[in-house]
Amino acid sequence: MTEEFMIGELAKRTDCKVQTIRYYEQIGVMPPAVRAHNNRRMYRKSHIERLMFIRHSRALGFALDDIRDLLALSDQPDHTCAEVDKIAKNNLENIQKKIKVLSIMEKEMQRMIFQCHGEKVSECLIITALADHAIAEKIKMTASEKHDATSNNQMR
Amino acid sequence: MTEEFMIGELAKRTDCKVQTIRYYEQIGVMPPAVRAHNNRRMYRKSHIERLMFIRHSRALGFALDDIRDLLALSDQPDHTCAEVDKIAKNNLENIQKKIKVLSIMEKEMQRMIFQCHGEKVSECLIITALADHAIAEKIKMTASEKHDATSNNQMR
DNA sequence: CTTGCTCCTACAGTCACTATAGCATGTATA
């Protein structure tokens, strides 16, 4: 008597778009769904839990690649949680780097906006500041290091 | 006797990749370059300035669409700088929103990492927290609102 | 029997680049 439902229902219960669920299946973070006779994906409770795990992890900034690893680890209860710890700490570091970069941007933007009281573009200190040098340098210093994939989080 | 140089030189002087310059030309934030007899793009000082403007703006989080507008405005010295101000303030708001979201992520991640002292995945509080509800909600509250394009800034 | 809803696949678009393939041109060295 285990309750079964289709993708639209799963989407509703997890507050996740239907397309996103199909995408998760495609890239292998959700398991391939069992199909009904009419080719429709059928789900049960366990799928809600897995999808929730994914959505929570995404909301905390984890990349889907990391989430795949976290899910694999969570299926091995006797494994050390050292790797989980490592992934989590790495995510925290990424978040903190982004905050640093954004804080510099914020200050610089506030300074620029505060300074400008011109009325014409020719007197606009925002424009002059952007044309000027030396601002970008600070950010480059802080940002640099490898390309970061997680910067791309849009939560609707 | 105005000095002319090719794209590689412009790239060096602005610390910007050759491909990126060609991309900027393609999408119209850099003007179409004058070509030499051998079809190579030729630049002068003014191009350095324009490209610097673009790079500084990017470093401050402006989207290329906004930069296009800022450049257009900066070419009209008699125009009000109200629009510049608006674009800048909007950018600042976006930055601040991102900082808010990331700060919540940071706190939550710190709490999770701090709490977990398990040795096995089965006891791992990071995994349990991710499986659990209610975390993502806070972030959703703060984040929501329209899709934001600027989250995607990788500065090498 | 039509309307409307959900489901399916497959593919294009987003943003700001980055990388690659395959070719032409230009300069420096053997």
Next chain:
DNA sequence: TATACATGCTATAGTGACTGTAGGAGCAAG
């Protein structure tokens, strides 16, 4: 002069995490 290497060109695909669309099938209610 031959060769190697650097740089330039175009065109196209890939990145991450989705979102949107086209075009079709299935199913229940009116």
